Amino acid sequence: MTKWLLKSMTELSSRKWISNMTGRLAQSSISRHFIPRFAKLYGIRVDEAEKPLQAYGTLNEFFTRRLKTGARPIHPHADSLVSPVDALITGCGPIQDGTVLNIKGQDYTIDELLQQSPRAANYENGFCLVLYLSPTDYHRIHAPVSGTIVERDHLPGRVYPVNDFGLRHMPRVLSRNERLVSYIRHSAGEVAVVKVGAMNVSSIRYVDERVTKVTKGDELAYFEFGSTVVLLTEGNTFTLRKDLMTGKRVKMGEELGRLKA
Structure with a gap:
């Protein structure tokens, strides 16, 4: 009840x-x-x-404050994929035939997350990380890799909460909420940075929509309230850092794993 x-x-x-x-x-x-x-x-x-x-x-x-210079060092290795945000990892794992399994007990398809984008096929057997930002966290979103933004997509939707309750008990929150997606082509393939709006303020703002070339750690956008970033990599291009798993916290700029061509 x-x-x-x-x-x-x-x-x-x-x-x-x-x-x-x-x-x-x-x-x-x-x-x-x-x-x-x-x-x-x-x-x-x-x-x-x-x-x-x-x-x-x-x-x-x-x-939506910025931080002091140097507060978030960016992992320097050329092949590192870094966290775009300060966050709690609420889901991570391989994408199996286009499906992300068991995000707080629910499965999601790449097609629904990206709303049938033609680019969804790139991620059918890739890797997925779900990064939840609480009100405590720094709320600016940064580039996880250096590369070229090849597409930006706005997917309208609701503003359900993306906290633990929302992910567990509300159906298909990550694919029903409003989303902004940045597709970044890099030396080893492509990543999709899916910014998911949340209840209360929901707004997601780009820092500068004219920018196409980004360096790892550059600002992409910011949330105006706690929300989630879903980070997708193409198949056979990414290896997760061995000590990372659901329930771990990460800082923006921290290495999530390594990219491989």
Whole structure:
């Protein structure tokens, strides 16, 4: 009964207009008074922020903050695939004949994640990492590899929560929520950086849509509230770092594994 009630409440609160209302509040000047309390509540490392707390004019401005130079070193090896975000790994494993198995008990197809993109075939036997960002985390999304952005895709959708409850109990959250996808061609193949919107604010913003050439660690986009990045690699191009698994935390710029031609 409790699970049914929570699912029903989540269905009702997943409407875009509710997220828009939350977004307007977070972008109002009144919201700046909540910044110290918000930072304390979520244990945010304010010493890493680019600016002192009082310099942020709104809660949203603080939430999408940049970090001080050097706060997130980028793994230097030419063949490393790095984490595009600070996150908890909530799923990782090989893609088997176009299906990602057991993400919190649910299977997803690459076709549904990428909404039948012609590029989906590239990832049918690749590798998938699901990276969840909580409100505690730094919310800018960076390039996991150096290469060329060959396509950007906007996939409209809902704004269900992408936390543990949402992934376990709401059907097909990662493929039903709004998504922005960046496809990056690199020396060993291609990666898809799937940015999944979430309940409350949901907005995903590109830093500069005109940019096509990126260097590993460059900013791609940012979330205006906690969300998830699904990172896909092509078949036979990636080997996961041996100590990484579901439940591990990673920082932006940290090596996830190695690419191979």
